[in-house]
Amino acid sequence: MELIPGVFAGIVLVIIVLIILEYRIRQPDVLVLFESEGQIDTRKGLFYPRHFSLALKRTAYPIQLNMECTAAGNLMVNIKLVGSVAPSIEHLSALIRAGGWDSDAVANAAEEVQVMLQGLIQSYTEQYEIQELSSNGILDDLNQQSTLIREKLGLELISLGVLSLEAADPDITNALRQQEQARLLEQTEKLNHQARAAAARAKYETDEEIAAMEHILELKKAKLDMELIEEEAALAHQRLEHELTRNRMRLAFEKEEVEILKGSPELLMLTPQAARLAEASQNLKNARTVISLTPQDLANGPELLDLFQTFLEKALEAKKDVPEGD
Numbered sequence: 001m002e003l004i005p006g007v008f009a010g011i012v013l014v015i016i017v018l019i020i021l022e023y024r025i026r027q028p029d030v031l032v033l034f035e036s037e038g039q040i041d042t043r044k045g046l047f048y049p050r051h052f053s054l055a056l057k058r059t060a061y062p063i064q065l066n067m068e069c070t071a072a073g074n075l076m077v078n079i080k081l082v083g084s085v086a087p088s089i090e091h092l093s094a095l096i097r098a099g100g101w102d103s104d105a106v107a108n109a110a111e112e113v114q115v116m117l118q119g120l121i122q123s124y125t126e127q128y129e130i131q132e133l134s135s136n137g138i139l140d141d142l143n144q145q146s147t148l149i150r151e152k153l154g155l156e157l158i159s160l161g162v163l164s165l166e167a168a169d170p171d172i173t174n175a176l177r178q179q180e181q182a183r184l185l186e187q188t189e190k191l192n193h194q195a196r197a198a199a200a201r202a203k204y205e206t207d208e209e210i211a212a213m214e215h216i217l218e219l220k221k222a223k224l225d226m227e228l229i230e231e232e233a234a235l236a237h238q239r240l241e242h243e244l245t246r247n248r249m250r251l252a253f254e255k256e257e258v259e260i261l262k263g264s265p266e267l268l269m270l271t272p273q274a275a276r277l278a279e280a281s282q283n284l285k286n287a288r289t290v291i292s293l294t295p296q297d298l299a300n301g302p303e304l305l306d307l308f309q310t311f312l313e314k315a316l317e318a319k320k321d322v323p324e325g326d
Contacts, residue, residue, distance in 0.1 A: 023047045031056045031087060040092040054101055060084035060158045061106050065114050069125040076168035077125055083160035085110050088150050095154025109153050120145050131176055135162035
């Protein structure tokens with residue numbers, strides 16, 4: 001009976017040792033696979049039994065491919081391709097089928113990916129002339145075929161790039177290089193012509209705009225000059241009308257004066273002309289008095305002379321009527 005506790009303790013110790021030796025802690029970058037009812041699935045727990053599971057790294061696995069392909073016309077093309085692949089969680093069964101139940105399953109499947117890529121690239125290059133092939137065209141075609149790689153091999157294309165694409169024959173490579181150089185020179189020349197044409201067009205448009213602005217400015221100047229001339233003409237016309245009004249008023253006044261003198265000739269003695277005549281007759285008895293008339297006096301014309309003549313005639317008649325003894 002004393003041996004039972006010792007045996008039990010030994011069994012527990014053996015179980016603990018087995019657990020320690022069997023179970024591992026799952027790392028964050030590791031996929032732990034197990035098989036259940038013929039399907040491959042992943043363990044989600046922190047611990048897993050290492051003999052009943054397969055641990056695969058989730059990190060990307062690099063691939064590199066150097067191959068010779070045939071373009072249209074049976075011309076050889078050398079292509080260097082690099083990239084990286086990683087396990088596809090949605091297609092783990094395809095990955096195990098291609099790479100096996102092994103920790104190197106990703107590396108084994110990556111070799112199959114390279115074989116598949118070689119076949120896809122060969123199928124693509126056969127459809128085009130050698131001068132039509134391009135790195136972008138190859139990458140676009142491979143990216144479209146990435147679903148096929150994922151479904152058949154259980155790997156995803158993380159990155160893919162074409163390092164080089166050139167003809168196997170150096171003469172063809174030189175010919176293509178010269179052709180590309182000529183194309184670039186032609187394109188550059190076209191761009192230079194387009195730039196010169198654009199510069200000339202811009203200069204023409206600028207000159208045309210400047211000419212239009214100068215024309216508008218000249219029209220505005222001409223309009224201002226016309227307005228100034230019209231204003232000056234209006235002022236001159238206004239001054240002329242004012243002068244005519246003054247002359248009409250003066251003429252009307254002189255006409256009224258002449259009418260008054262016609263009615264009363266004796267008032268003629270009060271005029272400046274008669275006053276000068278009287279003054280001259282008092283100083284010199286036998287002198288002849290010369291009366292000068294101003295242009296304004298002459299403006300009255302014959303009417304003023306007729307008044308003087310009438311006045312003199314009346315004066316002579318009055319003298320004859322006076323008796324001699326007086």
